[in-house]
Amino acid sequence: MLKIAIIGVGTVGSSVIKILKDNKEIIKARAGVEIVPVCGVVNNLSKLRDVDIPLTDDVNEVLNDESIDLIVELMGGVEKPYQIVKSALEKGKSVVTANKALLAYHRYELEAIAGEVPFEFEASVAGGIPIINALREGLSANHILSIKGIINGTCNFILTKMINEGASFEDVLKEAQELGYAEANPTFDVGGFDAAHKLLILASIAYGIDAKPEDILIEGIQNITPCDIDFANEFNYSIKLLGIAKKRGKLVELRVHPVLIPNTQMIAKVDGVMNGISVVGDKVGETMYYGAGAGGDATASAVIANIIDIARRGKGSPMLGFNKPLESGLSLAEKNDIETKYYIRLKVVDKTGVLASVASILSGFDISIEKILQKPLESGFSNLLLATHTAKEIDVLQALEKIESLDFIQEKPAMIRIEA
Template sequence: MVKNLNIGVIGVGTVGASVIKILEENKEVICARAGVDIKVKKGVVKNLNKSRSVSIPLSTDIEDIINDKEIDVVVELMGGINEAYEVAKKTLQNKKALVTANKAMLAYHRYELQQIAGNIPIGFEASVCGGIPIIKALKDGLSANHILSLRGILNGTSNYILTQMIQNNQDFCSALQLAQHLGYAEADPSLDINGGDAGHKLLILASLAYGIDAKPQDILIEGIESINGDDIEFANEFGYAIKLLGIAKKQNNEIELRVHPAMIDKNKMIAKVEGVMNGISVIGDRVGETLYYGAGAGGEATASAVISDLIEIARGKSSLMLGFERSPQINLKPKENIQSRYYFRLSVDDKSGVLAQITSILTQNDISISTFLQKEIKQKNIAKILFSTHTTTERAIKNTIAELKKLESIIKEPYIIRIEDE
């Protein structure tokens, strides 16, 4: 057994600096668990003039790490997609193990990396939900199970914003500004609030659970930007919480993958995951439901996951990156065939006959109303109609919205939220 495991860190930002710090401060316990001394030999940064609280040699040249024969593992924390993918490829081609926290790169290139790697270890626990060991749970702990479904709050920023809106009656913009002020949201929060970040993570989990190679553009992804107080009031009235969920469901040989705001029963455990925390519910055919909860982001939580991968590599534990090869028997369910219940928010002219027009369009698309709430608003001659439907298809909903938008009585774009009752 080797006495040392030498690593190089590409990207010594918040997470990279935390990896270095934890390896130094928890050296004794990490060495005892790994069976070897894990040492950071050097790091690569974009700007050498930026002050960093690390004591390792730094360079701006990635080749200094990839071509260093003494470095056993490359830790990629640079972010981005294309450049990071090229770095990952070169790392594996140079027969070095790879540890990455880069969910965006893996969302597009996970299967290509698996093919290149062969028996070379790739660790990516930190790519999904930081401090929650969900990757190891799916690869190892639940490996005897067919995964029937998976539902997750996979983005702490969006969950924090929704928590502020629901508990403190804040509007979306105010909640987002607070998240940015506290450091939970970036200056450009697009990927957090539009569902993109959660989509990347869901695709990684779906590969582990089902062996399906879907890309972000293949699945339904919607964000939380349009949620307002009316939606929250309706949810409260009928016993729901609103969460941005990543959802995977298996039925026969089809996998349904989607990310969007969802109304879920307030009594469900996952509905109680609040603030910046993440939570994932996994249902296996043998174990039933298991729930994973914890910090999904932050330097130390993510660094903890990176180091767990380093320890596994040090122990000599290696398995196929995604658990198994792509399954040709598994197909992605077309978006338009997805079934759900739906909540509608409509702003309409407050005059007779409008409700009849709306009901007629719903009937033509074989959609029936389950619950109904009409709100009075301060503006004259405008009514807000809030209702939920019985189970229908995404195709029927899209057709309905297209027809509703043709009505002169519809004042604003119709808005929907899917309802998860299972």
């Protein structure tokens, strides 16, 4: 018998308890032992919860209970769960977590503390999609060339509705909040921070890169406009918020931001609240992972899969999937050294010479124009929409700063990166 305690009995924790009960026999058959939730830890004992296990508000009760074999951490946050997980591992208790923020900041410290004590975290990225297992095991014979992931369902729902219905960001965000897809304060999701935490976990497994959220480029979807949607539709693009990890020689780009992506790519077809992750290996080529990225049952499914895995093997393997650095000399690329294509939106006075002036500045930074679209506006203004060939981030930023100073520019230029 494997006895477990669940710290944080919210939506996911309640689903874990329910699934362990509902699917008890098949889980026992697959795990080789009976898995029994014996206690839950909550902040507020007076709050009603639809679970049939004892509850406590004292985490030390389960940490100091030698009969409990495994701790499931589902409380969220960073520093408090770090101390709890650290204590559990030091006491020799196995740990399963779905806490991406915890791992974004403390994954390497926890790996060192865990040693051979099993520590699993499949549910921390993309809910029920087994992407952690795919990277650590299924693709372990490959150098990972790139990862592109739709790993935040809230943003994908909003962008899908904006593209399909022509709705504004503000209107769709309100709908997402009413449906429960977005929080009352949606900044963590729509600002790209949730996706960044998940990307850092994947990048550690794929490349051994130790980076924190503050070290990488993070942009959200708040500034996407119907004009950007028009450009995407005109040139057969979709707009997605992607977490991107890309190896370029000895540099690894890590970035989260909206992208224009051709509709011919598989990941462009992932719509609504669903998640999708494309991984390119040097031997296997592209593999694609699709499914529910959030929700109680989907996330609980991944948590229980980790518990079953621990029950089967007993001893832990390296948390991030390797014992030594994967490749010597890999380092994180600077934000300004990113290389990709760019979409640029300019609101301009509609007069002769505007395009020539813009093109001249871009050319001065070795940036060439690949596509162009002009959308007339009221009162003698136009939206000038451009797509460039591959350029360096710093060159594009400096060019836009210079363009902004031109007398016919009516508002701050906007830019979206293109992943072809």
